[in-house]
Amino acid sequence: MAPFTSDELKEIADYEVLVKNSKETGLDKPSxxxxxxxxxxxxxxxxxxxxxKVDEKIMTKIAKSKKGVKKHNEKIHDQAEKEENQGNSAxxxxxxxxxxxxxxxxxxxxxKSQLEIKRLQxxxxxxxxxxxxxxxxxxxxxxxxxxxxxxxxxxxxWQTIKTLLFYGVGGFINPSYPxxxxxxxxxxxxxxx
Numbered sequence: 001m002a003p004f005t006s007d008e009l010k011e012i013a014d015y016e017v018l019v020k021n022s023k024e025t026g027l028d029k030p031s032x033x034x035x036x037x038x039x040x041x042x043x044x045x046x047x048x049x050x051x052x053k054v055d056e057k058i059m060t061k062i063a064k065s066k067k068g069v070k071k072h073n074e075k076i077h078d079q080a081e082k083e084e085n086q087g088n089s090a091x092x093x094x095x096x097x098x099x100x101x102x103x104x105x106x107x108x109x110x111x112k113s114q115l116e117i118k119r120l121q122x123x124x125x126x127x128x129x130x131x132x133x134x135x136x137x138x139x140x141x142x143x144x145x146x147x148x149x150x151x152x153x154x155x156x157x158w159q160t161i162k163t164l165l166f167y168g169v170g171g172f173i174n175p176s177y178p179x180x181x182x183x184x185x186x187x188x189x190x191x192x193x
Contacts, residue, residue, distance in 0.1 A: 003052060004045070012041055 004012070015038050 003048065012038075012045070015041060 019035050019038050
């Protein structure tokens with residue numbers, strides 16, 4: 001409750017003056033009534049003062065409690081941040097390990113690629129050497145005349161077999177037939193009349 005206003009305090013002072021005057025003048029009954037009223041007002045004033053003090057104490061306690069709650073909330077928030085950071089630290093460490101693994105994989109792939117490039121370069125050099133050697137052989141051989149045989153007739157499989165068998169038999173029968181040309185029929189010394 002709020003303390004008395006100046007008007008209320010003035011009214012209380014007026015009652016006290018009236019009580020004093022009534023005692024001096026001998027007005028017992030009205031003075032008793034007024035005295036009771038003054039005592040009641042004084043009691044109320046003491047109660048109001050007490051409530052004001054209690055109210056101040058309560059307000060102070062409430063303010064302290066609010067501060068305590070605020071500090072507690074800050075501690076909780078700080079603790080939550082710490083836990084989150086620690087959780088993040090574990091996650092960050094995990095991510096760092098994954099990154100290191102990926103880096104090593106990339107490095108291995110790079111090394112493999114470089115080895116493959118070197119292998120292909122060596123293979124290319126070998127191919128160039130072989131090409132140069134073949135070019136030299138072609139130059140050497142182009143100066144020489146080379147006899148080539150071409151087959152002008154194509155015969156079926158059975159015709160070839162028949163010819164081989166026939167010439168083979170003829171060669172055994174008459175040794176004078178070794179110089180037969182392809183496509184000639186050997187004669188066995190028999191002449192047709």
